[in-house]
Amino acid sequence: MTSICSFEDFYMDWQGQSLAEKLMQIMLLGFAVIAFGTGYLTASFQTMILIYAVGVVLTTLVTVPNWPVFNRHPLKWLDPSEVEKHPKPQPSSNVNSKKKPIKK
Amino acid sequence: MHSFGYRANALLTFSLTILAFMCAIASLSDSLNSPSPSAQVQVLNINWFQKQPNGNDEVSMTLNISADLQSLFTWNTKQVFVYLAAEYDTPKNSLNQISLWDGIIPSKEHAKFLIHTSNKYRFIDQGTNLRGKEFNLTLHWHVMPKTGKMLADKIVMPGYRLPVEYR
Numbered sequence: 001m002t003s004i005c006s007f008e009d010f011y012m013d014w015q016g017q018s019l020a021e022k023l024m025q026i027m028l029l030g031f032a033v034i035a036f037g038t039g040y041l042t043a044s045f046q047t048m049i050l051i052y053a054v055g056v057v058l059t060t061l062v063t064v065p066n067w068p069v070f071n072r073h074p075l076k077w078l079d080p081s082e083v084e085k086h087p088k089p090q091p092s093s094n095v096n097s098k099k100k101p102i103k104k
Numbered sequence: 105m106h107s108f109g110y111r112a113n114a115l116l117t118f119s120l121t122i123l124a125f126m127c128a129i130a131s132l133s134d135s136l137n138s139p140s141p142s143a144q145v146q147v148l149n150i151n152w153f154q155k156q157p158n159g160n161d162e163v164s165m166t167l168n169i170s171a172d173l174q175s176l177f178t179w180n181t182k183q184v185f186v187y188l189a190a191e192y193d194t195p196k197n198s199l200n201q202i203s204l205w206d207g208i209i210p211s212k213e214h215a216k217f218l219i220h221t222s223n224k225y226r227f228i229d230q231g232t233n234l235r236g237k238e239f240n241l242t243l244h245w246h247v248m249p250k251t252g253k254m255l256a257d258k259i260v261m262p263g264y265r266l267p268v269e270y271r
Binding site: 017020021024025028029032035036039040043044045048052056059060063064065066 | 114115119130133180
């Protein structure tokens with residue numbers, strides 16, 4: 001059976017997600033500061049917008065796809081063979097009876 | 105930041121919010137600029153001065169308009185719209201403003217100019233009050249920014265007078 005390997009097959013673990021989020025915020029803010037500073041000093045509004053646009057594209061490429069670097073502490077999901085050894089708890093009969101006793 | 109779509113959405117929203125803040129700060133940086141414009145207008149010649157068939161006075165004149173508006177331009181200025189208006193009062197209207205000429209200045213290099221022209225728009229009164237009339241020539245301008253609020257200002261030049269008789 002052949003399968004095409006796509007980004008959907010890669011995951012991020014919890015630590016990878018938090019890293020990706022922090023990285024995104026820092027990169028965007030950093031590029032914004034650099035863009036504004038450069039634009040103001042060269043008195044060119046276009047420079048500011050251009051640098052910021054490049055920054056947004058770069059940040060997207062780094063933080064949005066599921067790069068393997070964000071999966072260094074992968075989650076250990078339970079093996080399917082273990083499932084039978086630990087059956088799901090059944091709901092008890094007391095929970096179902098919600099009628100209050102009639103008081104005279 | 106759970107999935108691809110979630111992260112893409114979060115990035116898009118955050119980047120646009122930051123862009124809005126950058127534009128707001130850029131607009132506020134304009135208040136650091138203290139402009140010092142200057143202007144002068146010479147009425148070279150009154151070409152003709154007639155009473156129209158509908159009863160209103162009309163005058164045509166040739167003007168030399170010179171101004172230095174370079175200090176109005178900042179990094180956040182897209183263009184400056186400038187127009188020259190004649191202002192006077194009559195018994196009927198306390199203030200009449202007639203626009204005689206206008207232009208768009210696209211950049212700082214074009215902001216220092218001397219224009220030799222007849223009035224671009226007709227100088228017509230509501231009535232026959234123009235003989236011997238004293239009027240001000242006021243140069244108005246609107247600074248249009250790339251982001252932010254447009255601001256308008258003017259220079260008033262008093263002391264012009266129209267001829268006493270029709271020509």
